[in-house]
Amino acid sequence: MIRNEVFSCFLFYAVLLILKMYVIAIITGQVRLRKKAFANPEDALRHGGLQFHREDPYVERCRRAHINDMENILPFLFLGAIYSLTGPSLFVARLHFLVFSLSRLLHTVAYLLALRAPTRSVAYTIAQIPCVSMAVQILTSVMAYA
Amino acid sequence: MIRNEVFSCFLFYAVLLILKMYVIAIITGQVRLRKKAFANPEDALRHGGLQFHREDPYVERCRRAHINDMENILPFLFLGAIYSLTGPSLFVARLHFLVFSLSRLLHTVAYLLALRAPTRSVAYTIAQIPCVSMAVQILTSVMAYA
Amino acid sequence: MIRNEVFSCFLFYAVLLILKMYVIAIITGQVRLRKKAFANPEDALRHGGLQFHREDPYVERCRRAHINDMENILPFLFLGAIYSLTGPSLFVARLHFLVFSLSRLLHTVAYLLALRAPTRSVAYTIAQIPCVSMAVQILTSVMAYA
Numbered sequence: 420m421i422r423n424e425v426f427s428c429f430l431f432y433a434v435l436l437i438l439k440m441y442v443i444a445i446i447t448g449q450v451r452l453r454k455k456a457f458a459n460p461e462d463a464l465r466h467g468g469l470q471f472h473r474e475d476p477y478v479e480r481c482r483r484a485h486i487n488d489m490e491n492i493l494p495f496l497f498l499g500a501i502y503s504l505t506g507p508s509l510f511v512a513r514l515h516f517l518v519f520s521l522s523r524l525l526h527t528v529a530y531l532l533a534l535r536a537p538t539r540s541v542a543y544t545i546a547q548i549p550c551v552s553m554a555v556q557i558l559t560s561v562m563a564y565a
Numbered sequence: 566m567i568r569n570e571v572f573s574c575f576l577f578y579a580v581l582l583i584l585k586m587y588v589i590a591i592i593t594g595q596v597r598l599r600k601k602a603f604a605n606p607e608d609a610l611r612h613g614g615l616q617f618h619r620e621d622p623y624v625e626r627c628r629r630a631h632i633n634d635m636e637n638i639l640p641f642l643f644l645g646a647i648y649s650l651t652g653p654s655l656f657v658a659r660l661h662f663l664v665f666s667l668s669r670l671l672h673t674v675a676y677l678l679a680l681r682a683p684t685r686s687v688a689y690t691i692a693q694i695p696c697v698s699m700a701v702q703i704l705t706s707v708m709a710y711a
Numbered sequence: 712m713i714r715n716e717v718f719s720c721f722l723f724y725a726v727l728l729i730l731k732m733y734v735i736a737i738i739t740g741q742v743r744l745r746k747k748a749f750a751n752p753e754d755a756l757r758h759g760g761l762q763f764h765r766e767d768p769y770v771e772r773c774r775r776a777h778i779n780d781m782e783n784i785l786p787f788l789f790l791g792a793i794y795s796l797t798g799p800s801l802f803v804a805r806l807h808f809l810v811f812s813l814s815r816l817l818h819t820v821a822y823l824l825a826l827r828a829p830t831r832s833v834a835y836t837i838a839q840i841p842c843v844s845m846a847v848q849i850l851t852s853v854m855a856y857a
Binding site: 480483486489490493494497498501530533534535536537539540547550551554557558560561562563564 | 611
Binding site for chain 1: 775778782786825826843846
């Protein structure tokens with residue numbers, strides 16, 4: 420499976436996207452420390468007192484970026500893996516993975532830097548295109564077994 | 566793997582459930598536009614002004630439906646794939662996938678239409694039964710390797 | 712695949728972690744009932760009236776524990792499965808899975824019992840180590856196909 424070219428290509432982008440999600444988590448933690456805004460009283464107590472058990476708009480922005488990634492990247496991990504096994508050409512498959520990955524990277528940048536709308540929404544929408552394409556191709560190849 | 570009948574049957578339901586999750590995201594976006602309730606100031610600015618950077622109860626309802634889907638459908642994608650490879654009969658496997666999928670569809674409908682309790686909770690609970698069943702069957706078949 | 716020793720070992724821990732996530736969902740539901748704090752008006756109506764459509768700090772704590780699990784355990788399901796197929800030694804692989812699983816269990820306990828900081832953060836960080844290790848090993852083995 421690992422020796423399948425398309426599957427290996429998929430894994431490359433999939434793992435990078437997971438690492439990208441981990442980076443958002445690290446950024447969120449750093450922003451919490453810098454802004455002194457903790458979701459849990461026990462964390463606030465350790466960093467100065469209960470007054471820092473509070474919300475911060477930029478922390479919430481990081482949270483939304485992370486949750487949006489979960490909503491989109493986690494299904495991609497499934498769709499991409501299965502799609503890779505349906506025998507697509509390497510060129511077309513890589514195009515799917517690349518469009519998704521670059522759009523999701525742009526989505527994260529647009530979210531964290533609060534770029535002017537609709538940059539983020541456009542990135543979101545473009546990333547959905549390869550996902551729906553892969554979903555349809557998987558459905559087509561298994562339809563007979565429903 | 567794609568030629569495995571049970572696995573293909575699983576893929577059919579799995580992909581439909583992912584598309585169902587995408588539909589919730591689309592509905593959320595449409596409700597945000599119609600109700601003018603945006604999570605990000607940059608979106609509000611594009612759609613009339615910062616006063617629309619606000620929460621809306623129905624948008625929050627859509628969000629909860631989506632997050633509940635992630636909590637349940639994403640683990641199903643894993644459990645269903647592995648369970649399919651443990652060699653269950655097609656009839657029993659399809660029953661698992663069908664009960665899960667129909668219950669989760671009912672869960673979404675009950676959530677978005679705010680159907681009278683406990684419709685949504687019952688749908689949630691019924692959907693968990695095939696998941697726990699698959700989890701136990703997988704555990705049984707790998708127990709020796711723990 | 713199920714007969715692959717490392718993969719079976721992975722499945723054992725993966726399924727236990729999924730069941731652990733389900734337990735958080737059950738606890739959240741029980742706390743909602745006991746504290747009478749419901750996210751949806753239709754649930755509140757069924758349990759005494761709209762005044763119970765409200766937030767509760769401990770319910771929110773359970774929610775955060777659950778979402779943190781999704782952010783970390785769901786990517787582990789992917790990384791662990793692929794890593795298992797790259798041919799690691801059973802000893803080293805089990806060490807990865809065990810460190811991750813025990814740390815995530817400690818993370819949940821520390822979250823739900825509000826253990827003194829930084830217990831929860833330390834558990835989180837230790838759990839990330841095997842994940843990043845697996846991610847790097849997968850990247851290394853597919854780098855040529857990027």
